[in-house]
Amino acid sequence: MLKRLLLISALCLTGGAAFAQGANVAFGSVQQDSSLPIEVSADNLSVNQSDGTALYTGNVVIGQGEMRLAAPRVLVVYAEGAGQIDRLEATGGVTLVSGEEAAEADRADYNLQDNVVVMIGNVLLTQGGNALSSDRMTVYLKDGTAQMDGRVRSIIQPSSNTEEGEGQ
Structure with a gap:
């Protein structure tokens, strides 16, 4: 949490930061294959047969291919009559990791039919x-891209043209 606060503070205070109302960015080192199995681990599971949901709580980690989603609470909603997962609703502080990239938000909704994750807050x-920080980020898993909306703030590290020790 401290790391997150420091990064957000740096985003707000950096004079060289880029500011925009929306931004397209790459997300994930590979395209996500939503046909891969979904593995869920958690401290607790409650299944509600009447509304077709399953509630995972406590240290929830969901894996699918290269993607990992972690949150304190994840509600799994099944498609009516199909027995397949329609969507995942993660709340309580969510971390989404794909390859070398990571995103955090207050909540995330993963629509498996559309292969889209919407992170909010x-x-x-x-x-x-x-x-980069924003109010909302929509991740398109099929093509490994994302759209950031709301007040977008960026800190971009300049690349170094010389390796350490060269030219001395």
Whole structure:
């Protein structure tokens, strides 16, 4: 949490930061295959047969291919009559990791039919040394891209043209 606060503070205070109302960014080192199995681990599980949901609580970690989603609470909603997962609703502080990139938000909704993850509230995306924050980020898993909306703030680390020790 401290790391997140420091990054957000740096985003707000950096004079060289880029500011925009929306931004398209890459997300994930590979395209996500939503046909891969979903593995869920958690401290607790409650199944509600009447409304077709399953509630995982406590240290929930969901894995699918290269993607990992972690949250304190995840509601799994099944498609009516199909027995297949329609969507996942993660709340309580969510971390989504794909390859070398990670995003944090207050909540995330993963629609498995559309292969889209929508992260809402205090979104922070880190890509190597770069960081972006916004109110909302929509991740399109099929093509490995994302759209950030709301007040977008960016810190972009300049790349070094010389390696340490060269030219001395």
